[in-house]
Amino acid sequence: MPPKGKAAPKPKGSEANKPSSTSTSAPPPPASTTSTPSSVPSTSPSTVSERSQQRFDESRPNEAAREKSGLSSLAPAEQVAWISSQFARSSAARARLGTKAQRELWRHVNEASLPVRAPKTKPSPGSWGKDRAGQHIGGYTPARFDDRAAKRITLTALEIASRAFKDTRERARKGLLDPLSKEPVVLAENEIDQEKNRRRQMAALRRELYGQTMGQFEQDPEWDDVVPIPQDEPEMALAAIAYPASYAEAISYLRAVMQKKEYSPRCLRLTEHIISMNPAHYTVWLYRASNIFAMKLLIPDEIEWLNEVALEHLKNYQIWHHRHLLVDNYYPSIADDADKVSQFAASERAFLAAILAHDTKNYHVWSYRSYLVGKLGTWGADELAAVEAMITDDVRNNSAWSHRFFLVFSNPAHSTPGTAATDPDPAVPRDIVDRELQYAMVKTYLAPQNQSPWNYLKGVLAKGGRRLASVEAFAAEFVAGLGEGEEVEQVRSTHALDLLAEIYAEKREKEKADLALRRLAEKWDRIRVGYWEWRRKCLDVEG
Amino acid sequence: MIPDLFTQLPPVRDDLETDTSEAQDETVEACLPFLAGQDDLFEYNEHGVPRINREKHIKFLHNSLGRLPGGFVAADASRPWFLYWSLSALTMLGEDVSHYREAVAETARGMQNDTGGFGGGGRQLSHMATTYAVVLALALVGGEEAFEVIDRKAMWKWLCSLKQPDGGFQVCMGGEEDIRGAYCAAVIISLLNLPLGLTPESPAWTGDSSSNLFTGLARYVRRCQTFEGGISGQPDAEAHGAYAFCALGCLALLDNPRRIIPRYLNVPRLISWLSSRQYAPEGGFSGRTNKLVDGCYSHWVGGCFPLIEACLSPAASASAGQVDNSARAGLPPVSESLFSKEGLIRYILCCCQDQTKRGGLRDKPGRLSDAYHSCYVLSGLSSAQNQWVLADSDDDKSATGTAADPAWTVLPPLEEDVQIFDKRDRIRPIHPVYAIPDENQRAIRSYFLEKDSEGGFL
Secondary structure (H helix, E strand, O other), rough: HHHHEEEEEOOOOOOOOOOHHHHHOOOOOOOOOOOEEEOOOEEEEEOOHHHHHHHHHHHHHHHHHHHHHHHHHHOHHHHHHHHHHHHHHHHHHHHOOOHHHHHHHHHHHHOOOOOOOOOHHHHHHHHOOOOOOOOOHHHHHHHHHHHHHHHHHHHHHHHHHHHHHHHHHHHHHHHEEOOOOEEOOOOOOOHHHHHHHHEEEEEEHHHHHHHHOOOOOOOOOOOOOOOOOOOOOOOOOOOOOOOOHHHHHHHHHHHHHHOOOOOOOOHHHHHHHHHHHOOOOHHHHHHHHHHHHOOOOHHHHHHHHHHHHHHHHHOOOOHHHHHHHHHHHHHHHHHHOOOHHHHHHHHHHHHHHHHHOOOOOOHHHHHHHHHHHHHHOOHHHHHHHHHHHHHOOOOOOOOHHHHHHHHHHHHHHHOOOOOOOOOOOOOOOOOHHHHHHHHHHHHHOOOOOOHHHHHHHHHHHHHHHHHHHHHHHHHHHHEEEEOOOOOOOOEHHHHHHHHHHHHHHOOOOOHHHHHHHHHHHHHOOOOHHHHHHHHHHHHHHHO | OOOOHOOOOOOOOOOOOOOHHHHHHHHHHHHHHHHHHOOOOOOOOOOOEEEOOHHHHHHHHHHHHOOHHHHHHHHHOOOOHHHHHHHHHHHHHOOOOHHHHHHHHHHHHHHEOOOOOOOOOOOOOOHHHHHHHHHHHHHHOHHHHHHHOHHHHHHHHHHHHHHOOOOOOOOOOOOOOOOHHHHHHHHHHHHHOOOOOOOOOOOOOOOOOOOOOOOHHHHHHHHOEEEOEEOOOOOOOOOHHHHHHHHHHHHHHOHHHHHHHHHHHHHHHHHHHHOOEEEEEEEEEEEEOOOEOOOOOHHHOOOHHHHHHHHOOOOOOOOHHHHHHHHHOOOOOOOOOOOHHHHHHHHHHOOOOOOOOOOOEEOOOOOOHHHHHHHHHHHHHHHHHOOOEOOOOOOOOOOOOOOOOOEEEOHHHOOOOOOOOHHHHHHOOOOOOOOOHHHHHHHHHHHHHHHHHOOOOO
């Protein structure tokens, strides 16, 4: 047995050593407290790399001098000490010595208190690696290094605990018995919370130590069974987006659950999360709808959720198709209950009013609205009043005018299904045609150059199969002294003049029609000169 | 030098102020300095029109194909559009985009689903709009390597699964049915020379061969014409410029436009509505009644006029004359143009160019340029600068997907009396239906036609 020798501490990072000048962490010194003269560090090290160098030097007395000038330059006692150190450290070398020589060697080692254990390789500053900021860890102060080492230990402990958690969960899932208590293994609710907390700490440590991000889903024990499918795009892919990490992670989980056609509460939450980041992702919306239908969730709950999302993302239109699907699914369950239908219609109407208040002409909202009317059969006074309120608010809101036209002339109670919008429909009662003409005319007076009521008027005339000339007097109110000179001629609405031209053509008053069109082209609506000229040519064909 | 039409408020204005009129007044105010030749960053010619800033737009568009920053996450489901918009705009600006061939092919491959069609990105559901965009992008870069990316058999089956009993198309499985679906399907079927027969899995399958992919499609389009004369996205909605182009483009692929447009649409009402989209002093088009001008409608609305004008033009052959005249419902041909090309060109060159170093084209002054607007503003400029005619092709009973060549030809540039833009600023002509250069649509169609004549589709 070799006698105990004074050992230089190993410069291992995980050993949270204090600076070793006093060798407190070394095994008990065998001979005395005297230290080797050459091994006393001149200064306490400022970095761990420097500390390692010092320890290396301490463990190899006289080595630096020998390297520099050769063995023969050392004093004889130093030469003996150096050689003894070499033998003491190498059992292979000692094997070549006889028993006596070995005894001599150990005696010498003990007396001179030579270090027996020593780092094998000469430390190099780069061997510590870099931290996430690209800084050499060797350049850390010992205190900072110790702190890092402590964190690594903490992380390792957390990882072990996390593996234990997964193990317990797996046993619980399989219904195994606990080997000690012989009771079935159960996973308590608080253990899941603890694990979540643990993963949060792990994520923080991994980010701090290694710059690794641990995504939200990776942190969530609930998602451990899903193997995310990351985006695998070729390097040269065009218009590739530098996805934020949180988005990329969520999408990679989406791909995985969609692939296995999972429909579950967690998938529903995943879709909500993705929608909050990118509401234009049509695939995720359709998948969300599948989840809702597969789990038979309550549609009104989903609609309530959707209301908030719609208000947050006013310009998005996937929301409206989703709502459409929900209503398609929901309606049959309430169709037989008139009260429920009207209740639902009222709540939808209230929400539509709220959303249209933000964006009065939102195309997708109005399209959904017309779908809803057809689906629920809400052709009545309430819907008409709602749309009238919007026209009162802004008489130029053409979306509202369009909706009114649909409401009045597609109502199955008094229209012929399948009639083109521009064609006459004998099923529309006279009084309704009269009412709508009246409505358009009254609104026209508010702002005669507003094209919406004029288009509406023409539309109603066509539906009612009325001659355009039936509104000649009305149209003529907005035009005076046509062709009677710049001073006299007054046009308060180019749309009135346009309609007059059509009326004159209808009455075969070609010259008057031509004059109206010419004046539009020359003065009142010059940007459309090409169209007015073409209309003039139409007069020849018609004539 | 600048007609007062483009520098002054219109002669008829109402006093009543509403949200709509306020927004309209603000837009005119924002446009006027640009239209009046008063913007410091532009150099105006003697007509008060600036040059097109090719270099900056080209740079902007190349960048749109590169790596996009994280803020583009909202575009994650529409990346194929970026390919089409950018490549199309670059092509119109005279750039050769064939060097993107491999990259487009690789990108497209990652977006294709085994069940047919292309999604907005890898493992996204196939969608009609993104499939349309991918197919056009592949046609723009051209070449076998690009064409061969497309799994046509799966594509055909997928389209069959979207075909609805009422004639229209859903945009994706479980998605909405609208007129975009109708137009995109017609373009895809025709460019790829797909068979028209339905699979038994199709919702429109009738158990025999009495219906096919095009059955009832024109009737569906007709249901989208509104009382205003314009076209809505789906039946019972408001007339909207983007859908007008989809409607006309779809019909023009189903049959000779002279015949099919008057048969299914009320043409005088449609023309009246289309013409109403152009405003003065802005010169640009709006998308709906009482909405604001937006550069993108230069294409969606502006692109309707070549189709309408073709539908009104007399067929050349005498024998076809009779059929033709009745089909046109007694409407006269157009002598020059149904809209003010000068107005549109002014709006585009003065108001839609981002004159800062950013480049690109935009909706209107004060808005940021983007790839979408760059594409459609330039498409509109191209159709305003170039004249297309529909040759007399009544013999071929059309383009019912059999890749009969629609006889569209572009006329050589006319020396106009007054040409307000610089000769060098003429944009490359694009096909009035496919919205890509004629040679690109020819190349992809003849590639598949030849392939099928050799081996058959299946």
